[in-house]
Amino acid sequence: MKRAPLRHGAGTAAGAARRAATPDFRPLYRQVKDALVRRIAEGRWTPDKAIPSEFELAADLGVSQGTVRKALDEMAGENLLVRYQGRGTFVAAHDEPRILFQFFKLTPDDGARVYPESRVLTAGEIKAPRATAAALALPAVSRVIRIRRLRSLAGKPAIVETILLPAARFARLTDAPIPNNLYQLYATRFGARIARAEERLKAVALSAADAGALGAKPGTPALLIDRVAFDLDGRAVEHRLSACLTDAAHYLSDLK
CATH class of the missing domain: 1.10.10.10 (Winged helix-like DNA-binding domain superfamily/Winged helix DNA-binding domain)
Structure with missing residues (x-):
């Protein structure tokens, strides 16, 4: 050829x-x-x-x-x-309507596609947890930015997220307000365009910390989404743990 x-x-x-x-x-x-x-x-x-x-x-x-x-x-x-x-x-920009739901799959049981609102709970820099260092292919001594935020669907708390990013690549990310659409921020400010993600789903009981953020009782059944997102070069960019209440919502996967 x-x-x-x-x-x-x-x-x-x-x-x-x-x-x-x-x-x-x-x-x-x-x-x-x-x-x-x-x-x-x-x-x-x-x-x-x-x-x-x-x-x-x-x-x-x-x-x-x-x-x-x-x-x-x-x-x-x-x-x-x-x-x-x-x-x-x-x-394509990550804030375009048809792109927004590419990486957000939690859907109210009534079928309406609603993009969540977000409120940052904490943000700072920590030593990379072992699982995150492995997921992002980082040395064990690496530092990561850790963001905890609460996401609501139609005004009702539904998801509490822990987002971990390589501190070296996303330096000073927390110096400015953290927007709802993080993937658009990664692309425009840091040149890291998310191209794909791998997810693992598991049924869990809410920890005391996650339950407190969601206004639920510790031990409440929840769906844990463990996601690693990759950029166009195939490098792992973000490790995200999302604990989701599913009493009024479900995970929608459109298989084609």
Whole structure:
């Protein structure tokens, strides 16, 4: 298979050298997609500006428009891009309505999709817990930013979260007010765009601390969501533990 030149946005010089020495047998559109994802990861494309047209990208990368279109279609399907009729194609922002629920799955039993409101309980820097250091591939002595916040659905406390982030990467995050939409903050302020997450779900009994935050009794049944979120480079960015009350809500997973 003939490889695309991929002259721009193909990654670092070291990465380019490795690729030149190693045959790439993936479909050409996947190689193009990787080059375009790299542009987002490097901050060369931002949500506020339309990306180049298919014709321009094809000429830039030395491939056909059909190959570029297939790469863009896959990126749009993964919520990395969003197309607007008459305006063009943009990098998707985490605050757009159709993106908001990509990583938030707790849904009221009446079926209404409601994005939660948040109130920060505490925020500070601590030594990384062992489980977090492992989840984020950090040395055992690393420091992390720890945020505890309460999230409410329709005004009713439903989730208490513990969010842990590498302090070195998210330096001074707590110096400013912490917004409801953290993933948008990570992308715009720290250049860490969340691309995917791995979750483990488990039935638990609320600890005294979590129960107190939620206004429930210690030992109340709850759903614990243990999530590790990854950026476009595949690096673990965030470890999040969410204790959820499910007496009036459920976890919705749309399997396709």
